[in-house]
Amino acid sequence: MHFASSGDPVLDRRYGRAKAALEDGDPQAAVEILDQTVAQAYHFTAAWHLYGLAQEALGHKEDAATAWRQCLDLDPADHFGARLDLARIGALPAEEATSENFSGALFDAYADRFDNHLTETLQYKAPAALKAALIRCCSNAGRPFRFDTVYDLGCGTGLMGAAIREQCGFLAGCDLSSRMIERARSKTTPAGTPLYDKLAVGGLTSFLTSRADHSADLVTAADVFVYVGELAPCFAQSARVLEPGGLLAFTVQNHDGEGVVVGADRRFAHAEAWLRQRLDETGFVPLIVEPVSSRQDRGQPVPGLLVVAERR
Secondary structure (H helix, E strand, O other): OOOOOOOOHHHHHHHHHHHHHHHOOOHHHHHHHHHHHHHHOOOOHHHHHHHHHHHHHOOOHHHHHHHHHHHHHHOOOOOOOHHHHHHHOOOOOHHHOOOHHHHHHHHHHHHHHHHHHHHHHOOOOHHHHHHHHHHHHHHHHOOOOOEEEEEEEOOOOOHHHHHHHHHEEEEEEEEOOHHHHHHHHOOEOOOOOEOOOEEEEOOHHHHHHOOOOOOEEEEEEOOOHHHOOOOHHHHHHHHHHEEEEEEEEEEEEOOOOOOEEEOOOOOEEEOHHHHHHHHHHOOEEEEEEEEEOOOEEOOEEOOEEEEEEEEO
8 A cells, every 4th residue: 555664674564563553452551662663763654644533533633633634734645544544523615525535445445345245234225225216206107117327436346236237238437446457347148248338447426427428327325425525526427418307326324413424434424405505406306215225334334325316
């Protein structure tokens, strides 16, 4: 990982001892070790990030914020997710905390065990829930459950694509993780054809920006917006690429307060009123907004919302 090493084996071992101390519940020992480490290797981004976590564990939020801001100074691309940590403690607006490089690296490491972990351990239900909601919407509108062109945002290894493939003419997916895209590319339909017609490595909004106006009739994002703070740009680009009457279907984590927050799990949670306002501002009419838990965390359902909105 970027700046994961100091370049000095002695300091790297010291960093390892500090990490072990924090994991063992002794943040004070971690801080004392890291004080020496960053003094000798000011450029050691990983040490600064760990220093922030240790200071936070001691209740020193201002010192933690200082350490994470130092991470961003050293690594503006934010491979350690320092923006998420700053937002988590209230030192940065959550809408400004999206960290694509951190998310991409996280899922590169997760790709090989992603499917089994999600479906078996976390009891992941987003694709099935979104498909059922889309069936309802189409039935209510008296239209066939069929889509000529579908863009699957944050497609991962292709779980949403597999759920909706039979109802798609052309299916394109994007994801920040190149290893996730490799897994999706290896999957086929029961007929032996590729699961996706097109796959791209890239961010959600940048992928949509590359698509033509009114080129799709469905955009999906299954459990993807938990890694994005400000959704307005993605909503606006979704509205542009959708034909009038096209659908945007997604799940989010939500919370009972206002706006957007970053939780202890370093994921974004969006309030329902905030979502409705952003959808209205970008040209969507919500058809379904209902509670859903798309997965579990430590054995407990994670509160969320399922949304299907129609392009005006």
